[in-house]
Amino acid sequence: MITIDSKQIKLQIWDTAGQEAFRSITRSYYRGAAGALLVYDITRRETFNHLTTWLEDARQHSNSNMVIMLIGNKSDLDSRREVRREEGEAFAREHGLVFMETSAKTAANVEEAFINTAKEIYEKIQEGVFDINNEANGIKIGPQHSPTSPGGLAGTGGQGSAQGGGCC
Amino acid sequence: MISGIQNALKNAIDVIAPPATPLQDFTYHWKQLMNFYVSHLTDCKVPVQNTNIPRHLDVLLEILLQEEKEVNEPGPCLEYLLQHKLLDLLATLASAETPPGMRTVCLVFLRKLLGRSKYPLLHHASIYAPIQRLVALCNGNPPSPIESEEVQFLLTICFLVCKYPHVTSIINDAPIVQTTSNSIKKENEKTEIQKVTYVPTRRRNNSNPLFEPLDTQAVTLINPNLFDKEQRRLLRSNRSFKTTASSQGSSRRSNESISSREESVSSSPLAQKSVCDSPSIDTKSNEQWKEKRQEDSSGNKIDEHLQNLRDLRLDTDCNAYDDASYVAVDNQSLKSSPCIPEKSKCLLLDALMSYLNSADNTVRIRACEGIMVLASLDDPSFAQTVARSELPSIVTIRLENLFNAIPAHVDHLDIYNVDVTWGLDSPLWTKEKKFPGCRQVAAFFMWFDYCDQLIREAQTEFAETLARTIRVMFFERIVTSALVDHHVVLITALVTKCLKEITSPILCTEVSYWLVGQDRDPEIPNVWTSPVLHRLIENCFTDSNDLTVETLKLFEEAIDKRNEHILHCLILIYLSTRAYYDNTAADSAIASWSDEEDEREKEKKGFLDLSYEQNHSRTLAPSNIHRVINCFLSLMPRYLQTDCDVNNYEKYMPAWERQYSLVLSDCALMAWPLEAVMVDDSASSDSRPEADHCSGRFYMGPFLSMLFDKISNMPRQTYEVNLEVTGLISRLALLPHPYLHEFMLNPLLPLLPGTKSLFLCLQKVIKQLVSEIPKTAESKTMLKETRLKLLGDCSQEEEKENILYESAIVTEEFCKDLAAIAYVKYHHSI
Ligand SMILES: Nc1nc2c(ncn2[C@@H]2O[C@H](COP(=O)(O)OP(=O)(O)OP(=O)(O)O)[C@@H](O)[C@H]2O)c(=O)[nH]1
Numbered sequence: 001m002i003t004i005d006s007k008q009i010k011l012q013i014w015d016t017a018g019q020e021a022f023r024s025i026t027r028s029y030y031r032g033a034a035g036a037l038l039v040y041d042i043t044r045r046e047t048f049n050h051l052t053t054w055l056e057d058a059r060q061h062s063n064s065n066m067v068i069m070l071i072g073n074k075s076d077l078d079s080r081r082e083v084r085r086e087e088g089e090a091f092a093r094e095h096g097l098v099f100m101e102t103s104a105k106t107a108a109n110v111e112e113a114f115i116n117t118a119k120e121i122y123e124k125i126q127e128g129v130f131d132i133n134n135e136a137n138g139i140k141i142g143p144q145h146s147p148t149s150p151g152g153l154a155g156t157g158g159q160g161s162a163q164g165g166g167c168c
Numbered sequence: 169m170i171s172g173i174q175n176a177l178k179n180a181i182d183v184i185a186p187p188a189t190p191l192q193d194f195t196y197h198w199k200q201l202m203n204f205y206v207s208h209l210t211d212c213k214v215p216v217q218n219t220n221i222p223r224h225l226d227v228l229l230e231i232l233l234q235e236e237k238e239v240n241e242p243g244p245c246l247e248y249l250l251q252h253k254l255l256d257l258l259a260t261l262a263s264a265e266t267p268p269g270m271r272t273v274c275l276v277f278l279r280k281l282l283g284r285s286k287y288p289l290l291h292h293a294s295i296y297a298p299i300q301r302l303v304a305l306c307n308g309n310p311p312s313p314i315e316s317e318e319v320q321f322l323l324t325i326c327f328l329v330c331k332y333p334h335v336t337s338i339i340n341d342a343p344i345v346q347t348t349s350n351s352i353k354k355e356n357e358k359t360e361i362q363k364v365t366y367v368p369t370r371r372r373n374n375s376n377p378l379f380e381p382l383d384t385q386a387v388t389l390i391n392p393n394l395f396d397k398e399q400r401r402l403l404r405s406n407r408s409f410k411t412t413a414s415s416q417g418s419s420r421r422s423n424e425s426i427s428s429r430e431e432s433v434s435s436s437p438l439a440q441k442s443v444c445d446s447p448s449i450d451t452k453s454n455e456q457w458k459e460k461r462q463e464d465s466s467g468n469k470i471d472e473h474l475q476n477l478r479d480l481r482l483d484t485d486c487n488a489y490d491d492a493s494y495v496a497v498d499n500q501s502l503k504s505s506p507c508i509p510e511k512s513k514c515l516l517l518d519a520l521m522s523y524l525n526s527a528d529n530t531v532r533i534r535a536c537e538g539i540m541v542l543a544s545l546d547d548p549s550f551a552q553t554v555a556r557s558e559l560p561s562i563v564t565i566r567l568e569n570l571f572n573a574i575p576a577h578v579d580h581l582d583i584y585n586v587d588v589t590w591g592l593d594s595p596l597w598t599k600e601k602k603f604p605g606c607r608q609v610a611a612f613f614m615w616f617d618y619c620d621q622l623i624r625e626a627q628t629e630f631a632e633t634l635a636r637t638i639r640v641m642f643f644e645r646i647v648t649s650a651l652v653d654h655h656v657v658l659i660t661a662l663v664t665k666c667l668k669e670i671t672s673p674i675l676c677t678e679v680s681y682w683l684v685g686q687d688r689d690p691e692i693p694n695v696w697t698s699p700v701l702h703r704l705i706e707n708c709f710t711d712s713n714d715l716t717v718e719t720l721k722l723f724e725e726a727i728d729k730r731n732e733h734i735l736h737c738l739i740l741i742y743l744s745t746r747a748y749y750d751n752t753a754a755d756s757a758i759a760s761w762s763d764e765e766d767e768r769e770k771e772k773k774g775f776l777d778l779s780y781e782q783n784h785s786r787t788l789a790p791s792n793i794h795r796v797i798n799c800f801l802s803l804m805p806r807y808l809q810t811d812c813d814v815n816n817y818e819k820y821m822p823a824w825e826r827q828y829s830l831v832l833s834d835c836a837l838m839a840w841p842l843e844a845v846m847v848d849d850s851a852s853s854d855s856r857p858e859a860d861h862c863s864g865r866f867y868m869g870p871f872l873s874m875l876f877d878k879i880s881n882m883p884r885q886t887y888e889v890n891l892e893v894t895g896l897i898s899r900l901a902l903l904p905h906p907y908l909h910e911f912m913l914n915p916l917l918p919l920l921p922g923t924k925s926l927f928l929c930l931q932k933v934i935k936q937l938v939s940e941i942p943k944t945a946e947s948k949t950m951l952k953e954t955r956l957k958l959l960g961d962c963s964q965e966e967e968k969e970n971i972l973y974e975s976a977i978v979t980e981e982f983c984k985d986l987a988a989i990a991y992v993k994y995h996h997s998i
């Protein structure tokens with residue numbers, strides 16, 4: 001539950017696997033989602049290089065209005081950084097995404113990432129881009145005169161998980 | 169509190185035994201863990217969370233992962249874990265649930281270890297054996313209190329299988345005894361299956377795939393020779409086991425009472441192995457402990473105790489499986505499965521399937537994910553295993569149960585708004601009460617969506633099997649008979665919605681077989697060969713307005729699927745011989761020079777089709793297009809027209825234009841002919857449909873006949889029905905098929921005497937309207953008011969509806985629609 005414009009918004013968030021072989025599932029999830037967070041690991045360039053294919057997949061299988069947020073994660077590991085912030089920004093600009101760097105470890109920007117995604121979706125609703133009556137886009141209006149407009153989000157990790165430790 | 173004590177304990181321990189190397193640390197914690205069992209030989213009732221076991225396991229995991237980070241090759245701790253079969257012991261403890269909660273703790277440990285390790289550990293005998301035992305323990309039927317942990321564990325294994333595809337053969341565990349005990353049934357099935365799904369790459373059919381990796385894979389993580397001896401021994405013992413097992417199997421072939429699951433567990437080579445072999449291994453490892461740590465007389469005690477636990481495990485397992493197979497039969501409200509599920513050759517798949525009916529949404533969805541991943545694995549022999557498993561029928565039975573759970577009182581109009589997907593929860597539909605029965609409807613369509621997506625993503629053989637099973641077990645067995653029920657309107661709406669939601673071509677094909685039959689030959693008038701089509705068409709002629717409208721909507725959705733088979737069987741087969749065309753009249757009666765020229769042009773192009781690069785159809789773009797359009801526009805006599813601007817048909821063109829572009833790309837692959845030309849009679853008389861011969865007349869098939877009847881009856885039908893019929897015909901007219909096109913949209917075509925055509929039907933309708941609507945100023949006002957009511961925005965006047973006037977308005981607009989379509993198609997084809 002988050003609040004935008006003094007309106008309660010309920011986010012339904014799904015974590016999908018970033019595994020290549022799990023794509024069948026990810027594809028399935030895009031269909032109902034209003035937004036997606038595309039996450040790469042700033043300490044591993046290959047995760048950044050994979051973004052294009054993830055993005056293609058997301059665009060191809062989702063509602064064309066789906067909000068896509070690009071996230072460079074692990075900003076706490078600046079010393080081991082392999083992808084510069086500017087590169088992330090450039091990629092986002094080129095593909096019309098919103099960009100942020102986050103750290104799941106220090107929680108930096110994590111809340112903001114979700115709130116910004118929700119805001120973006122909310123704005124699109126206000127602009128009337130999403131047809132709210134057509135439920136095909138993962139936005140559900142609450143029971144009364146829409147004080148709540150929860151949106152479905154599909155989070156997608158392109159990070160891979162073959163790493164030790166565990167902060168999450 | 170407890171964690172405080174544990175911390176204190178840990179500190180105390182750390183002081184006593186300061187770790188020197190990671191390996192010493194590792195073995196120390198392992199031994200501490202084992203010590204619990206030594207000191208609780210008789211009493212193991214303490215919940216695991218109150219013991220030190222979870223903490224020791226956490227440390228063990230930490231050490232292992234740390235080791236991986238630091239060295240680039242497998243380190244001594246991992247080696248120790250493999251060599252001393254620690255996981256085997258853990259699996260045994262987990263099986264026995266000693267102490268209570270141990271299973272959860274072990275599942276978490278293994279999930280984390282396997283999921284996070286950078287090595288593909290799964291192919292090691294000392295890893296996959298215990299993993300298999302744990303997988304076999306995971307069973308959501310009856311619901312397990314720790315099902316969410318179980319399913320996560322299973323999903324991690326799926327994840328590994330995807331990551332390292334060569335390990336599929338490990339999860340592909342085929343208990344040999346099962347194969348033989350089912351051999352009679354299999355024999356029968358075999359030829360049947362081979363006919364449908366012959367895969368040339370099928371190999372090693374009868375060998376136990378479990379042992380493939382040991383034979384073919386030289387990948388050994390640590391020391392390539394480490395397990396060689398062990399493996400060979402294992403292999404040998406299993407080979408000999410295989411022969412005894414199969415002879416046993418054949419001798420008790422008649423013993424049907426033994427559930428296959430029980431058999432597969434109790435006689436699986438691995439279970440057997442762990443009972444016979446491990447004591448010696450344990451002793452061996454204990455000896456090594458002694459060497460390393462100069463102490464420990466308790467080793468034998470642990471060993472003994474573990475042996476006891478093992479015995480215990482076998483007992484509890486057997487009981488558990490017995491229970492499982494009984495409870496499976498009368499499990500909760502969604503049951504009714506007529507047969508006890510058989511086991512497939514894949515433990516992992518079996519385990520995942522058992523959660524498909526879980527009451528916990530998340531658990532079920534995770535199981536769905538795992539199954540989808542396994543079904544889409546690109547490994548021919550595994551794909552075959554999945555296809556032959558019980559999965560297709562389990563999935564279909566659930567679909568059937570959810571369908572039957574939809575209350576009969578649901579309003580059919582509510583169905584169309586429901587919008588759900590299988591994975592994302594839709595609280596609006598599943599939790600709130602949008603309309604009575606909403607939750608059940610949503611649950612059904614969520615599952616239908618899963619079926620559709622699964623078929624889309626899965627390997628072909630399984631996809632086809634599942635789609636076929638859904639047709640046979642669900643559509644043919646359940647839905648067909650429901651089409652005569654008292655709530656047939658709702659059923660029809662549900663089918664329409666299903667059609668709409670289908671995205672998978674394979675499922676669409678199967679549903680098309682259900683809808684119009686598999687036979688591609690034309691039907692003979694009044695002889696019904698396709699029961700469903702027959703039923704639907706009859707449903708269009710009942711007294712129920714709702715049923716007519718819903719059934720027409722169903723047909724509309726079927727047409728919109730752009731499914732070649734549906735279009736062929738409903739319409740095209742009847743038109744593609746051009747039997748409606750009056751050859752004899754053609755020469756004399758062609759009304760103008762341009763018609764004649766068109767015919768000749770078409771002949772030329774029709775036969776040179778292949779060599780011609782251009783694809784402009786003369787049929788779709790006749791040079792007399794203006795006459796064609798005029799025919800439609802002048803159908804309605806002036807005094808019945810309420811739209812002052814006759815050329816107003818143009819306002820319909822942009823919409824049709826857009827639709828036609830879509831239609832063109834949808835139909836591009838249908839390989840339809842370019843031109844409507846006469847088929848040379850003498851050459852092809854053998855292949856011409858009998859329908860033409862037997863009556864010597866043209867038969868347009870049951871579907872078009874129904875539509876034309878409905879069109880002719882427009883003055884007597886409600887506005888809703890008329891809207892549906894005209895909408896449906898417009899959609900047909902839009903299709904870029906030359907025969908269908910000229911039959912629908914060319915009023916100037918010479919037709920065999922007695923042939924009904926759309927244009928003739930409309931003429932009849934208008935004749936009737938003319939004779940029944942008086943030629944007075946009053947009725948003109950009435951017409952105008954009706955028009956405003958129907959097309960205008962200010963609709964709230966509750967006037968008594970007047971079918972006749974409403975029909976006049978619909979007819980007027982329909983004629984314009986047809987003119988617009990004819991022009992749009994013309995425009996696209998020049
Ligand atoms: N230092 C640091 N480590 C992180 C951060 N976020 C994640 N990790 C670590 O990265 C590893 C992988 O994280 P996961 O959350 O499993 O990655 P994922 O994208 O979900 O992976 P998949 O589910 O396979 O797609 C874990 O060991 C985390 O502890 C972060 O912000 N900083």
Ligand SMILES: [Mg+2]
Binds near residue numbers: 017018
């Ligand atoms: Mg993840």
